[in-house]
Amino acid sequence: MNTEISGIIVMFILTLLLSLPLGRYIAKVYGNERTFLDPVFNPIERFLFKCSGIDPQKEQNWKQQLVALLVINLVWFLLGMFILLNQSWLPLNPDHNPNQTPDQAFNTSISFLVNCNLQHYSGETGVSYFSQLYLMFLQFVTAATGMAAAAAVFYAFRKGTHQTLGNFYNAFVKSITRILLPISIIIGIILILNHTPMTFEGKQQMITLQGDTTYVSTGPVAAFVPIKHLGTNGGGFFGANSAHPLENVNYITNMTQMIAQMLIPFAMVFAFGQFINRRKLGWAIWCVMTLGFLILCIPNIIMEMHGNPNITAMGVSPALGAMEGKEVRFGTPASAYWSIATTVISTGSINSMHSSYMPLSGMNMLLAMMTNCFYGGCGVGILNYFVFIILAVFVSGLMVGRTPEFLGKKIEAREMKIAMIVALLHPLLILAGTALAAALPSQTASTLANPGFHGFSEMLYEYTSSAANNGSGFEGLGDNTPWWNISTGFVLILSRYLPIIGPVAIAGILGAKKYIPESAGTLKTDTATFGFMVFAVIVIVAALSFFPALTLGPIAEYFGMG
Amino acid sequence: MKQQILPALRLTLVLMILCAGVYTLLLSGFAGLTPEKGKGEKIADRNGKSYYANIGQRFDSVIYFNSRPSAVAYNAAGSGGSNKGPNNPGYLKEVQQRVEAFRQNNPGAVIPADIVTASGSGLDPDISVAAANAQVARIATARKLSQQAVQELVNQHTNRPLLGPQKINVLKLNIDLDKLNH
Numbered sequence: 244m245n246t247e248i249s250g251i252i253v254m255f256i257l258t259l260l261l262s263l264p265l266g267r268y269i270a271k272v273y274g275n276e277r278t279f280l281d282p283v284f285n286p287i288e289r290f291l292f293k294c295s296g297i298d299p300q301k302e303q304n305w306k307q308q309l310v311a312l313l314v315i316n317l318v319w320f321l322l323g324m325f326i327l328l329n330q331s332w333l334p335l336n337p338d339h340n341p342n343q344t345p346d347q348a349f350n351t352s353i354s355f356l357v358n359c360n361l362q363h364y365s366g367e368t369g370v371s372y373f374s375q376l377y378l379m380f381l382q383f384v385t386a387a388t389g390m391a392a393a394a395a396v397f398y399a400f401r402k403g404t405h406q407t408l409g410n411f412y413n414a415f416v417k418s419i420t421r422i423l424l425p426i427s428i429i430i431g432i433i434l435i436l437n438h439t440p441m442t443f444e445g446k447q448q449m450i451t452l453q454g455d456t457t458y459v460s461t462g463p464v465a466a467f468v469p470i471k472h473l474g475t476n477g478g479g480f481f482g483a484n485s486a487h488p489l490e491n492v493n494y495i496t497n498m499t500q501m502i503a504q505m506l507i508p509f510a511m512v513f514a515f516g517q518f519i520n521r522r523k524l525g526w527a528i529w530c531v532m533t534l535g536f537l538i539l540c541i542p543n544i545i546m547e548m549h550g551n552p553n554i555t556a557m558g559v560s561p562a563l564g565a566m567e568g569k570e571v572r573f574g575t576p577a578s579a580y581w582s583i584a585t586t587v588i589s590t591g592s593i594n595s596m597h598s599s600y601m602p603l604s605g606m607n608m609l610l611a612m613m614t615n616c617f618y619g620g621c622g623v624g625i626l627n628y629f630v631f632i633i634l635a636v637f638v639s640g641l642m643v644g645r646t647p648e649f650l651g652k653k654i655e656a657r658e659m660k661i662a663m664i665v666a667l668l669h670p671l672l673i674l675a676g677t678a679l680a681a682a683l684p685s686q687t688a689s690t691l692a693n694p695g696f697h698g699f700s701e702m703l704y705e706y707t708s709s710a711a712n713n714g715s716g717f718e719g720l721g722d723n724t725p726w727w728n729i730s731t732g733f734v735l736i737l738s739r740y741l742p743i744i745g746p747v748a749i750a751g752i753l754g755a756k757k758y759i760p761e762s763a764g765t766l767k768t769d770t771a772t773f774g775f776m777v778f779a780v781i782v783i784v785a786a787l788s789f790f791p792a793l794t795l796g797p798i799a800e801y802f803g804m805g
Numbered sequence: 806m807k808q809q810i811l812p813a814l815r816l817t818l819v820l821m822i823l824c825a826g827v828y829t830l831l832l833s834g835f836a837g838l839t840p841e842k843g844k845g846e847k848i849a850d851r852n853g854k855s856y857y858a859n860i861g862q863r864f865d866s867v868i869y870f871n872s873r874p875s876a877v878a879y880n881a882a883g884s885g886g887s888n889k890g891p892n893n894p895g896y897l898k899e900v901q902q903r904v905e906a907f908r909q910n911n912p913g914a915v916i917p918a919d920i921v922t923a924s925g926s927g928l929d930p931d932i933s934v935a936a937a938n939a940q941v942a943r944i945a946t947a948r949k950l951s952q953q954a955v956q957e958l959v960n961q962h963t964n965r966p967l968l969g970p971q972k973i974n975v976l977k978l979n980i981d982l983d984k985l986n987h
Contacts, residue, residue, distance in 0.1 A: 296812050384824070424823070435835055435843060453865075457881050460882045482884045483927065488926060497969075553892065559904060560916060562935065563933055564918065572972050574970035593925070595886075595925045599889060600891070692889070718885070718888045719887075
């Protein structure tokens with residue numbers, strides 16, 4: 244067991260150590276400063292911009308940025324629909340997989356478009372290699388979309404008054420060429436050296452040692468998996484995602500994928516501090532996020548290592564922990580660690596089946612997605628946290644009787660309204676979606692894999708995962724039906740774009756305001772006190788609104804345990 | 806908005822060439838340089854037949870170390886777990902049956918959790934050390950080998966990493982087990 248605990252600690256420390264220099268590097272990239280890789284990337288970027296007729300130097304205000312972002316997203320959606328509806332005759336389909344149905348293609352396109360990757364299909368049978376490559380492309384560009392939106396917020400908080408927030412295409416393309424692509428190549432090489440398949444051959448027949456005939460799916464897995472994690476996308480190549488022994492071969496690939504998914508969310512926080520020249524603020528944000536992460540993660544590790552009491556009662560040794568849905572090569576601690584890492588961050592890849600976790604472990608995963616800002620997704624995590632900062636500044640301002648300010652900018656009614664709408668949208672979508680699903684048993688009852696409270700948790704999890712753009716699931720849910728495909732599709736769209744539009748709009752409005760120099764009366768936002776204030780706002784606004792729903796699901800299930 | 810569509814389309818096309826094309830070819834090229842050519846690790850048995858080393862197989866015969874239960878019957882073209890909740894009565898009944906069957910085949914042995922629960926992928930290539938140890942006596946009797954010889958084989962196959970759990974690849978263990986008899 245000791246080697247397993249040290250495995251987790253090493254993973255966490257390595258992530259932190261790698262994210263610090265990466266954060267400095269990201270700040271330089273968005274600041275258009277010189278880096279040692281310029282000679283490689285400058286010509287590539289010049290070529291990309293020339294081909295697409297874009298001037299990356301042209302300054303854009305927040306509205307122009309958002310229009311550019313939304314238009315290019317629409318293009319990707321339409322292209323995705325076309326490919327998924329026609330994959331059977333498009334190239335690279337050695338297994339002759341059929342076209343997706345319209346509602347499934349809608350859900351697949353949307354969920355990859357919004358960095359969620361809900362996947363109401365299985366990779367082995369539901370998509371061709373050509374579709375997989377397009378989905379992989381989406382994993383690059385949607386991650387870069389979130390990062391570019393975060394970069395716009397960074398721009399707004401440089402000292403002074405700013406009418407514009409840089410150029411969307413500039414930050415977007417550089418996120419791909421200078422950050423996502425090079426790191427993905429390094430990760431891909433590590434995965435290939437650890438026997439991850441990278442081939443375009445179709446299914447291979449294999450007669451087992453005992454004499455059974457079986458078929459083995461492989462594919463260009465080593466290209467797909469790096470960006471799936473680095474971009475916090477989480478869409479699996481195979482149905483079992485990173486629990487599959489070819490998608491996640493051994494403990495080293497598991498550590499690599501784990502570090503990859505936490506890397507950019509960590510680094511973005513440090514990049515923010517570096518970019519606006521307030522490193523202490525970066526650390527303060529990181530500490531609050533880490534506190535939230537550990538509060539959810541440590542109990543899960545303990546509960547899963549403890550084992551399922553129902554099974555221990557049958558005379559089974561609990562030494563390995565609760566092993567249903569988990570793989571021996573990862574063990575319970577690293578699986579439980581992943582279960583929270585993948586839910587606080589919007590990855591949603593899994594290395595064990597979340598539905599089979601202990602009830603309260605399942606609740607912690609739900610809470611991780613309900614708060615959705617402890618680290619959070621690639622770029623969008625810091626945007627979600629930013630909304631809570633605005634709320635906390637306002638509440639603190641009221642408490643001490645001062646005009647609320649953040650980084651030298653006055654926060655007024657308009658910004659507060661936007662922040663409140665974004666903060667309340669998340670519970671609204673989750674709770675209304677689940678309530679509708681529970682009220683329409685004709686659509687949903689037959690899709691549940693478990694009876695009783697756990698069945699309710701399956702529905703709650705599906706909408707929470709959609710609204711958090713997470714993409715993991717209590718996968719027993721038979722979710723490839725028009726009801727699930729379409730209802731979660733709409734939740735996905737709203738919960739992706741409004742939480743991007745809101746913070747960028749706030750940043751744009753604040754950026755254009757007069758800069759008030761710091762004085763003795765300024766509320767300090769990089770202190771522990773303010774950190775706890777933000778934490779309290781997150782707990783009250785995010786976590787508590789979900790408490791009644793959690794009582795009907797995991798909490799009731801916990802009290803029903805034998 | 807109109808003047809944004811054309812640049813967006815053009816940028817999408819060049820980025821597709823870069824991210825889906827160049828990137829994939831680069832990694833495919835690198836995989837081609839490895840001994841297994843990016844097709845996954847293979848292992849051969851005593852007759853020279855080859856298997857995917859990391860794809861778990863169904864082993865339920867008394868003469869082989871049994872692998873973990875699989876929710877997808879070890880179908881390597883359709884992976885997945887059971888997704889049953891920890892309290893599901895139907896599921897617990899199923900586990901109870903597995904426990905009884907394992908106890909009957911391996912009387913007196915400690916029953917570890919992995920050997921009576923389904924893995925996440927349904928293709929878990931490994932079992933725990935405890936699960937292998939629990940089967941040593943049965944295998945030795947069934948194959949008319951000494952318990953010591955079988956136990957030694959288990960010890961040889963135990964992977965003891967610095968980080969992460971100890972584990973045993975069932976396929977590799979069973980291939981070498983076949984070699985013991987000849």
